[in-house]
Amino acid sequence: MNVQLPTGRELFEPKRPGSEDVAWCPGCGNFGIRNILISTLAELGLRPNQVAIISGIGQAAKMPHYINANGYHTLHGRAIPIATGVKASNPELTVIAEGGDGDMYAEGGNHLLHAIRRNPDITVLIHDNQVYGLTKGQASPTTMKGMKTPTQPWGVFEEPLNPVALGVALDASFVARTFMGYFKESVEIIKKAIQHKGLAIVDILHPCVSFNKVNTYAWYREHTYWMDDHDPYDREAAFRRALESDPLPLGIFYIHEKPTFEEQVPAYKKDKTPLWKRGPKPELVKRFFEGKKL
Amino acid sequence: MNVQLPTGRELFEPKRPGSEDVAWCPGCGNFGIRNILISTLAELGLRPNQVAIISGIGQAAKMPHYINANGYHTLHGRAIPIATGVKASNPELTVIAEGGDGDMYAEGGNHLLHAIRRNPDITVLIHDNQVYGLTKGQASPTTMKGMKTPTQPWGVFEEPLNPVALGVALDASFVARTFMGYFKESVEIIKKAIQHKGLAIVDILHPCVSFNKVNTYAWYREHTYWMDDHDPYDREAAFRRALESDPLPLGIFYIHEKPTFEEQVPAYKKDKTPLWKRGPKPELVKRFFEGKKL
Amino acid sequence: MVEFKEDVSIVLGGAAGQGVQTVEAILTYALKKSGYHVYANKEYMSRVRGGINTTEIRVSSKRVRAFVKRIDILVPFKKGTLSWVKDRLGENTVVLGEKENVEEEFLDKINLVEVPLTKMAMEVGSQLYLNTTAAGLIVGLFHGDFEAVEEYISKRFGSKGENVVKKNIEAAKKGYELGVKLCDEGTIRVEVERDEKVKDEVLLTGTEAVGIGAFAGGMNFLSFYPMSPSTGVSTFAAQHAEEFGIIVEQVEDEIAAVNMALGAWFAGARAMVSTSGGGFALMSEAISLAGMAENPVVVHLAQRPGPATGLPTRTMQGDLNLVLYAGHGDFPRIILAPGSLEEAFYLTAEAFNLADKYQVPVIILTDQYFVDTYYNLPAPDVEKVKFERHIVEAKPGYRRYELTEDGISPRAVPGYGEDVVIANGNEHDEWGDITEDAELTIKMQEKRAIRKLETIKKDAPLPKLIGSEKAKYLVIAWGSTLHVVEEALEKLGREDVALLHFSWVYPLNPETRKFFEGKVLIDVENNITGQFAELLRKEFGIEVHHKILKYDGRPFSVEEVLEGLKGVIE
Amino acid sequence: MVEFKEDVSIVLGGAAGQGVQTVEAILTYALKKSGYHVYANKEYMSRVRGGINTTEIRVSSKRVRAFVKRIDILVPFKKGTLSWVKDRLGENTVVLGEKENVEEEFLDKINLVEVPLTKMAMEVGSQLYLNTTAAGLIVGLFHGDFEAVEEYISKRFGSKGENVVKKNIEAAKKGYELGVKLCDEGTIRVEVERDEKVKDEVLLTGTEAVGIGAFAGGMNFLSFYPMSPSTGVSTFAAQHAEEFGIIVEQVEDEIAAVNMALGAWFAGARAMVSTSGGGFALMSEAISLAGMAENPVVVHLAQRPGPATGLPTRTMQGDLNLVLYAGHGDFPRIILAPGSLEEAFYLTAEAFNLADKYQVPVIILTDQYFVDTYYNLPAPDVEKVKFERHIVEAKPGYRRYELTEDGISPRAVPGYGEDVVIANGNEHDEWGDITEDAELTIKMQEKRAIRKLETIKKDAPLPKLIGSEKAKYLVIAWGSTLHVVEEALEKLGREDVALLHFSWVYPLNPETRKFFEGKVLIDVENNITGQFAELLRKEFGIEVHHKILKYDGRPFSVEEVLEGLKGVIE
Numbered sequence A, B: 001m002n003v004q005l006p007t008g009r010e011l012f013e014p015k016r017p018g019s020e021d022v023a024w025c026p027g028c029g030n031f032g033i034r035n036i037l038i039s040t041l042a043e044l045g046l047r048p049n050q051v052a053i054i055s056g057i058g059q060a061a062k063m064p065h066y067i068n069a070n071g072y073h074t075l076h077g078r079a080i081p082i083a084t085g086v087k088a089s090n091p092e093l094t095v096i097a098e099g100g101d102g103d104m105y106a107e108g109g110n111h112l113l114h115a116i117r118r119n120p121d122i123t124v125l126i127h128d129n130q131v132y133g134l135t136k137g138q139a140s141p142t143t144m145k146g147m148k149t150p151t152q153p154w155g156v157f158e159e160p161l162n163p164v165a166l167g168v169a170l171d172a173s174f175v176a177r178t179f180m181g182y183f184k185e186s187v188e189i190i191k192k193a194i195q196h197k198g199l200a201i202v203d204i205l206h207p208c209v210s211f212n213k214v215n216t217y218a219w220y221r222e223h224t225y226w227m228d229d230h231d232p233y234d235r236e237a238a239f240r241r242a243l244e245s246d247p248l249p250l251g252i253f254y255i256h257e258k259p260t261f262e263e264q265v266p267a268y269k270k271d272k273t274p275l276w277k278r279g280p281k282p283e284l285v286k287r288f289f290e291g292k293k294l
Numbered sequence C, D: 001m002v003e004f005k006e007d008v009s010i011v012l013g014g015a016a017g018q019g020v021q022t023v024e025a026i027l028t029y030a031l032k033k034s035g036y037h038v039y040a041n042k043e044y045m046s047r048v049r050g051g052i053n054t055t056e057i058r059v060s061s062k063r064v065r066a067f068v069k070r071i072d073i074l075v076p077f078k079k080g081t082l083s084w085v086k087d088r089l090g091e092n093t094v095v096l097g098e099k100e101n102v103e104e105e106f107l108d109k110i111n112l113v114e115v116p117l118t119k120m121a122m123e124v125g126s127q128l129y130l131n132t133t134a135a136g137l138i139v140g141l142f143h144g145d146f147e148a149v150e151e152y153i154s155k156r157f158g159s160k161g162e163n164v165v166k167k168n169i170e171a172a173k174k175g176y177e178l179g180v181k182l183c184d185e186g187t188i189r190v191e192v193e194r195d196e197k198v199k200d201e202v203l204l205t206g207t208e209a210v211g212i213g214a215f216a217g218g219m220n221f222l223s224f225y226p227m228s229p230s231t232g233v234s235t236f237a238a239q240h241a242e243e244f245g246i247i248v249e250q251v252e253d254e255i256a257a258v259n260m261a262l263g264a265w266f267a268g269a270r271a272m273v274s275t276s277g278g279g280f281a282l283m284s285e286a287i288s289l290a291g292m293a294e295n296p297v298v299v300h301l302a303q304r305p306g307p308a309t310g311l312p313t314r315t316m317q318g319d320l321n322l323v324l325y326a327g328h329g330d331f332p333r334i335i336l337a338p339g340s341l342e343e344a345f346y347l348t349a350e351a352f353n354l355a356d357k358y359q360v361p362v363i364i365l366t367d368q369y370f371v372d373t374y375y376n377l378p379a380p381d382v383e384k385v386k387f388e389r390h391i392v393e394a395k396p397g398y399r400r401y402e403l404t405e406d407g408i409s410p411r412a413v414p415g416y417g418e419d420v421v422i423a424n425g426n427e428h429d430e431w432g433d434i435t436e437d438a439e440l441t442i443k444m445q446e447k448r449a450i451r452k453l454e455t456i457k458k459d460a461p462l463p464k465l466i467g468s469e470k471a472k473y474l475v476i477a478w479g480s481t482l483h484v485v486e487e488a489l490e491k492l493g494r495e496d497v498a499l500l501h502f503s504w505v506y507p508l509n510p511e512t513r514k515f516f517e518g519k520v521l522i523d524v525e526n527n528i529t530g531q532f533a534e535l536l537r538k539e540f541g542i543e544v545h546h547k548i549l550k551y552d553g554r555p556f557s558v559e560e561v562l563e564g565l566k567g568v569i570e
């Protein structure tokens, strides 16, 4: 058989029944993120079956249906541990954990904390629209103070979570922030994140045109800037930048190269075969029983 | 009836059947923490029925049985949300959430993150022995790299969690660290934490004589120092100190006074009565139905 | 000419974001105010824009409370609507709207009454007014009170400025006039009588009935994490939080939500959490803590189809097993599932007394169908709700877990009384301290899992029998299917078929058994395995003879139940 | 003189930290090596130091596998031990030890054989040698092989240096000699025969049987959060991780543990999590995801008494309902509960094939009693374990949720084959994309909750009947109570009483029903409500006639079951 396979971006366009019906609102920033991600994967020269996108639940988390790659649309907040399990079982895959700000910072907050400590070689993409989209407009952990929502009619009074400062404080391996309105820059950042060996966190700002009337396209353009003179290997500088809130710095805040989870587990010390290709080891079981005879 | 009630420390000594049998190992740092806590409460002039100690599960979390105060020995990792509910329902109580490093930083990690954002006026005491005591010696989130345990026989390779840096990064209202070997200083710090309006986190280092052979009394004395010249209102300085790992700084790292959760919820805007004293408001329910007639 | 009498079922369908739900709100309001009995229910996709959502509105001369499959009048806002509801189109269905919104294949099969809704909206100024135009049209067909439409629009759009209000009223007026004209011309004839009493009734949704019931029961703390279809109750509470002076807090996850509520009850508040199946699953461990620590808690669980994320915006009665057995170890719990909005109000209010008294988790099971149902009803009697407080003072020597005959220990709260209160999720002695003693373990297990359960069982109200005690056939239903089954039985019109409806689902009073004796039992459930029938088998050893089950994520319609019954009744 | 024949039950009791568990290990090792059949089980408090823990060791001429209440020889390391076990002391019980460790009130009631253990230990150099001295003493009573004691001590203490080994051997020797002397003098006479076959058998704990079974089944990934009594299995896996080349990872919480395992299976690994009831409760939502996404997973759940934290180090069969119904919505699962160590090995291995084949959660239910049980058994036959891989290649056009007659869709893994694999926790079409379609929902619900369940049921093995098919009385037991009930039946010695033991607990093969016909059914369960009897009622509509239940957090003893049976059998 000599079928002509598509190449580049086209490869990642899904062609399953119904693939054309995308459930996002017209004008939503999620479209831009999809676009950025497809370009990134294409530029990296990957094929769909080499990539696995593990998503939580939310508008952002619908991504596996809109990109042609292995995908698992899981549970709210659980993309990171599932992605960790996937990568550990088959390090040959490029594994992306994807979800919204509610998904990753609220329901999934604990997994993010500890994934940073564990450092699996996965990329965590957070579609940060500073609101709960799918459930219709409640505050998220990154909603700005004072914003009124159906469930916070008095205006949010909780301190917004600063994911960048959190990443730097916990010594994450790679921490970046971008705004999806900047296509080329976003592709570059996500490319670096995927290429980075270790956990890479990219907080991707994007407008929710239906529920977030504060953080619009214009707002993000006005309230962000690119860090041109920043050394991502300087942790204190990264922390100082992380604390800046208006304008919000964009770019790679922090990089700390260190051994990954997969590099340190016993499974791959002697043998690089992915787990799914392995069988049991009856000889060792027998040897165990021999040892139990005495 | 004119019963002579005990005063001071004696007040907080439990005298229920079996109270004398404390389940901690002889020599454990938990005894010191109990001692410190009783002195603190006594010095603050509190009475047992004004204090509520909400604990998770672990050796540390057995505290409610060894101190005479209101207590709730709850679930592993859940002391913080339960304590938040207690305080919100009765702001007149002095509420302490207490547990081990596993309790608060592993199973309960997400609650800690978001309690910082919510800022209830409770004190969080973490008995940080850098190990799981009750379950017999597994690594905790604060276990030092390289330590071998029954479940990490190859030596822990995860990055230890830095609770102080985390607190500063998330703009917690009060962040401190102490070593229980320093009695007077610890009493002072915990007193300030309780008096502080807002969430106060105190990481209390203490040896686990049964399972942690690395972080002993001697080790803590050798590897800690008191910050004498530190301004806790300087966030960047706090972060710098938080990153120091050997010796570990002790003292109050960071203070940011801000409105508490209880101050901002609608319930107490007009009426300070604790919730438990309140009844329903049938007139308002009737008025609601009137509104639904048209 | 097409004619509709007594009871008209109108369905509007369009993309999410096209304002179908606004039409629903205007219509129920204005038609109710005009003196019609109204009922409405919506089905919608798990997305914010696009797709197809529909709303059914029934307008009737008599009280109307149930979903019918039949569509009398269909208003499609978007092409694709007819395909989406094609099973519901009948010979008499009139499609009211624009030809462009009707798929080719239907054109020769339906009664299309062309109405240029878009054009009319554009004339007012924008396509945005499509929905108000349509709402006006329907009200016009009924010769409803146009002032009610005006009133509603003023209230709803008031905050958006005078011009928006004016334009919307203008659009509605255009629609209204056309509606009246269609009738006057004889294109469509609608004959539904007004009932003056309706005007003095209230119009509620299931969400509101649960929410206001909670307020009536003294709820003063609600912690939640958003999850369809339960979020409405939290939103309702938040909107009224300032007025009622209560705490409503959105938290980081469901585990925090339920534990915060446990803490609130421990300190004496009356707390509730609102969630759906997946959220409740996460609460399982804390429910077990509530069982062990005898910590009251009220949970509202609005069901949607599972497993996992399932169909987030649709309906099912699939989480009964979950709430029956959630949590490890044996301990009692109470499960309530209102069938009517009245029950939703009274039972939710009562849930707080029950939790307070028995110190157990009380779970209110609704579902998407129920929370999204609207109808008019006489205002519930607020005086009937009793506030029972079961809190005692912690006098010196107080024992939180005192062993008592009925399994209920007096509950004190911290700060009230001189002594302290110790609660514990470990096995404990009477004071609340940890025990490892075998005898004490037996006593405490029996206190909770046997004596307290027996006490609750004895106090449990019996199910409601609708129809004759002598009927040969007994239809069994629980929760949200009440009205649909009721109407199906009315339509069936047979004296030998009665309905036994359970809104107190668990634990069942042992006397319930007597209802089943000698009957042919027909179980109606909106799930795939018949979970309630299994419970009956487990509790009473009885076998239902027939099961009518539905599990496509949609509610039962009156017709489906009727058909199902006919299939099993001789 | 006191004499013990054939079967001796020795109990050692002391504070946590006094080394009772070391004695247990030395004794089982050395006595087994000497050719005795041995059995051991411990009970301990939820603390690291202090309190009282005890270990029972049975030494017998015949195979021995069950817990007895009876104590023949008691060695108290600490005052308080006798009170703690007072219900178990009989007329013939000999207390071997120091007077100081016997409470006043017992002194005139018991046969005390004074042995100056502390003094002997001090003579060697320190009180620390108390436990090895005691171990030597017991081995001496049996004239066991002292070399075996030496061997064990060398292995166990080898890493602590030569001197520690030497001193411990010296202490053991002192004890040994005294033991031999006590026999020779005729103070105690022990007559238990050796069985040469025993030497070639293996000595295992329940923990090890589950752990090595998992390795045999091809487990290559274990994620866990520590929780008694399940931690042993994770520790076992960690200790062997380097040798077997697998991943064992302690994670932040149980939710991470199970989800990581789901991810691992999704990518084709064979993953397990090990937990207890509270941890499993937290996994409920993910179990539902496994059901929906048809994501295999294996969970080992070692039960302890609940609710909530309960009695963390004790035993109960109280989480059956939890695992039967955990998770929202309807989906199948498989529940296994080994009764013997052989079953623990084979069933745990098989669990991985089952999960792989049926793509459902497979739960292995043990309990503290089971995992802490030791005995000798012939080495399981590793060749009998078959490795069945059910993974297919994702060829172009691959559909993860292809609708098939038996409800099982071919499962591909990412990276194997040209096409991609899409799994989904939302309701989905055959490709794995979200659907809102009613027809498709019905098909997918039926695929999972009906067709797949039926397939598993048909393949499910029947329970094991021990005794005559014609017996009038049928005792029903599941999981860890197997041996205790077996021995009780032997002791009862009645041909008209048989045992039906379930180690495949759910779903039950419909043919199981035939076992119950015409029998008087007696249910034996280590919980307060008889959860398995309830399952039988639900599945088959059968009523057990008698229940023998125990729920004090301790395991059944042979005597208790025997007594219970006598109470209900004419």
Ligand SMILES: Cc1ncc(C[n+]2csc(CCOP(=O)(O)OP(=O)(O)O)c2C)c(N)n1
Pocket (backbone or CB within 6 Å): A057, A058, A059, A060, A061, A075, A076, A099, A100, A101, A102, A103, A104, A127, A129, A131, A132, A133, A134, A135, A140, C225, C226, C227, C228, C254, C278, C279, C282, C309
């Ligand atoms: C356990 C659980 N809780 C709650 C939900 C409901 N839910 C679905 S998406 C979502 C939040 C969506 O916000 P975000 O993660 O920011 O994604 P977005 O839709 O904004 O992209 C919530 C609360 C759920 N599906 N599961």
Ligand SMILES: Cc1ncc(C[n+]2csc(CCOP(=O)(O)OP(=O)(O)O)c2C)c(N)n1
Pocket (backbone or CB within 6 Å): B057, B058, B059, B060, B061, B075, B076, B099, B100, B101, B102, B103, B104, B127, B129, B131, B132, B133, B134, B135, B140, D225, D226, D227, D228, D254, D278, D279, D282, D309
């Ligand atoms: C949900 C749940 N998971 C696990 C456990 C078991 N467990 C009890 S205490 C504990 C950790 C103890 O460590 P830490 O919190 O540091 O307290 P310490 O004993 O060291 O004071 C664990 C894992 C539990 N009780 N509940």
Ligand code: SF4
Pocket (backbone or CB within 6 Å): A023, A024, A025, A027, A028, A029, A030, A059, A129, A133, A134, A207, A208, A209, A210, A211, C048, C049
């Ligand atoms: S709701 Fe917001 S985030 Fe979701 S698709 Fe619409 S615009 Fe985008």
Ligand code: SF4
Pocket (backbone or CB within 6 Å): B023, B024, B025, B027, B028, B029, B030, B059, B129, B133, B134, B207, B208, B209, B210, B211, D048, D049
């Ligand atoms: S195990 Fe460790 S932390 Fe626990 S009581 Fe003993 S010494 Fe203290």
Ligand SMILES: [Mg+2]
Pocket (backbone or CB within 6 Å): A058, A100, A101, A102, A127, A128, A129, A130, A131, A132, A133, A140
């Ligand atoms: Mg969002």
Ligand SMILES: [Mg+2]
Pocket (backbone or CB within 6 Å): B058, B100, B101, B102, B127, B128, B129, B130, B131, B132, B133, B140
């Ligand atoms: Mg600890």
